[in-house]
Amino acid sequence: MQLITRMDEVGGAQKHVEALAIKLKQDAYEVTIVTGSYDPSLWRLQDENIAVISIPAMQRAIHLSKDIQALWLLRSTLKIIKPDVIAAHSSKAGAIGRLIGRFLGIPTVFTAHSWSFTDGVPPKKKLMYCQLEKAVQPFTTKIITVSEFDRQLALTKSIAPAHKLMTIHNGITQLADPATLSKNSLECPLIMMxxxxxxxxxxxxxxxxxIELPEVPWRIQFIGDGSLRPALEKYVTDKGFAHRVTFLGNQTEVTELLANGQIFALLSDWEGLPIAIIEAMRAGLPIIATNVGGVSELVTDTDNGFLIDRGDKELLKQRLRQLLTDETLCKKMGDASERCFLRNFTFSPMYQKTVEVYEQAVSKLSKKGD
Known part of the structure; x- marks a missing residue:
C-alpha cells in the first residue's frame, strides 16, 4: 500500500508515488494507494486500474479531531486490504501510517521527500516535526531519504539510527526519443519553472x-497552481510585464513544454531532491536553483547550471543575465544536465532499490514471526 497525505495537487512526492504504483502493478504486485484529498484528473491511475482510496480527514495541518478520524479510518482500511507493507510518503501520512502499522503488525517504509525540519523551515514547525519524527521512528522498519543531504540531516538530528536510513535518489523514466527535444534558437529565451x-x-x-532585467530579452512560463498564484498574476500585470509571463496551471505532462524552453529555474526556500529539476535535466536544460536540501546533488555549480544561496538576489540576477545572453553557455550546461540525468537519475535503478527495501521489510517481519 502506498500512503500519501494528498493527491489533489501535482508535486514531486505525488509523481513519485504514481510512477512507483504503475510500475509495481505492471510487475504483478498488488497495489493500493490511500490518500487524503484526491483529484483523479491529474493522474493515470484509473487508466492503469490502480485502486485509490480517499480518506478526506487526512490533511497536512495538525487537527486533533480529524487526525483521530484519519487514524481510525486508516486502521479500518488496512484491516480490509491487509497489505504486506505500508510505503508511506509525506509527514502526516508517514506518522499516521507508522502508528497504525505498528498496531496491526504491518512493516512500514517511510520515504522522506524533504524533512519538515530542514533548513529554511520556520523554527517552531521545525521543532515540532523533529519531535514527531523521533516519536514514530521506533515504529519504522526503514526510512528512505531521496537525497544524501536528508540522510545526513536525519543522522545529525538523531532521528533514526544509521542502519534504518538509506538514500535512494529520485529517478524518472528516460525518453523514448530524446532527439525530439532539440532546442530551437530564439531571440527571446524562454525560462521554465x-x-x-x-x-x-x-x-x-x-x-x-x-523584472529588474527589463533590457534583457526573456520570457517565462510557470507550470503549476496554488493559493499564491492570483497575487503573482496581479503583481505581473501591475508591473506591466504580463506580455512576458505565462501561467499555464497544472499540467499532467511537462515533457513537451520543457522541450520548448532554454533555461529552467527553481527557487525554493527548502527542498528534498526535486523531480522538477530532474525532468529539466532530462530535457537538456541548464538549471538555476537555490542551494538547499539535495539540490547540489543534482546541480553542480558552473557545470550544468548555477546554484544560488537563498536570498541572494544580486547573484541571481547576474546568473540569469549570463544564461539569457549566452546561447553557447546554455547549450554547454544543458548537455551536461542531460548527461548527469542519464548517468544518475533514471527510473529503473531507483525502482529496483525501492522494491528491494519493501521486500526486505516484509522478510524482516517474517523472520521475526518465526
Missing part, C-alpha cells in the same frame, strides 16, 4: 529578479 504556487516555492523571487 515547474512548481506549486505554495510555500516553500518562490516564484516571486524569480519574477522580482527578472
Amino acid at each position: 515547474v512548481a506549486r504556487f505554495e510555500i516553500p516555492k518562490r516564484q516571486d523571487t524569480l519574477l522580482e529578479a527578472l
Whole structure:
C-alpha cells in the first residue's frame, strides 16, 4: 500500500508515488494507494486500474479531531486490504501510517521527500516535526531519504539510527526519443519553472529578479497552481510585464513544454531532491536553483547550471543575465544536465532499490514471526 497525505495537487512526492504504483502493478504486485484529498484528473491511475482510496480527514495541518478520524479510518482500511507493507510518503501520512502499522503488525517504509525540519523551515514547525519524527521512528522498519543531504540531516538530528536510513535518489523514466527535444534558437529565451504556487516555492523571487532585467530579452512560463498564484498574476500585470509571463496551471505532462524552453529555474526556500529539476535535466536544460536540501546533488555549480544561496538576489540576477545572453553557455550546461540525468537519475535503478527495501521489510517481519 502506498500512503500519501494528498493527491489533489501535482508535486514531486505525488509523481513519485504514481510512477512507483504503475510500475509495481505492471510487475504483478498488488497495489493500493490511500490518500487524503484526491483529484483523479491529474493522474493515470484509473487508466492503469490502480485502486485509490480517499480518506478526506487526512490533511497536512495538525487537527486533533480529524487526525483521530484519519487514524481510525486508516486502521479500518488496512484491516480490509491487509497489505504486506505500508510505503508511506509525506509527514502526516508517514506518522499516521507508522502508528497504525505498528498496531496491526504491518512493516512500514517511510520515504522522506524533504524533512519538515530542514533548513529554511520556520523554527517552531521545525521543532515540532523533529519531535514527531523521533516519536514514530521506533515504529519504522526503514526510512528512505531521496537525497544524501536528508540522510545526513536525519543522522545529525538523531532521528533514526544509521542502519534504518538509506538514500535512494529520485529517478524518472528516460525518453523514448530524446532527439525530439532539440532546442530551437530564439531571440527571446524562454525560462521554465515547474512548481506549486505554495510555500516553500518562490516564484516571486524569480519574477522580482527578472523584472529588474527589463533590457534583457526573456520570457517565462510557470507550470503549476496554488493559493499564491492570483497575487503573482496581479503583481505581473501591475508591473506591466504580463506580455512576458505565462501561467499555464497544472499540467499532467511537462515533457513537451520543457522541450520548448532554454533555461529552467527553481527557487525554493527548502527542498528534498526535486523531480522538477530532474525532468529539466532530462530535457537538456541548464538549471538555476537555490542551494538547499539535495539540490547540489543534482546541480553542480558552473557545470550544468548555477546554484544560488537563498536570498541572494544580486547573484541571481547576474546568473540569469549570463544564461539569457549566452546561447553557447546554455547549450554547454544543458548537455551536461542531460548527461548527469542519464548517468544518475533514471527510473529503473531507483525502482529496483525501492522494491528491494519493501521486500526486505516484509522478510524482516517474517523472520521475526518465526
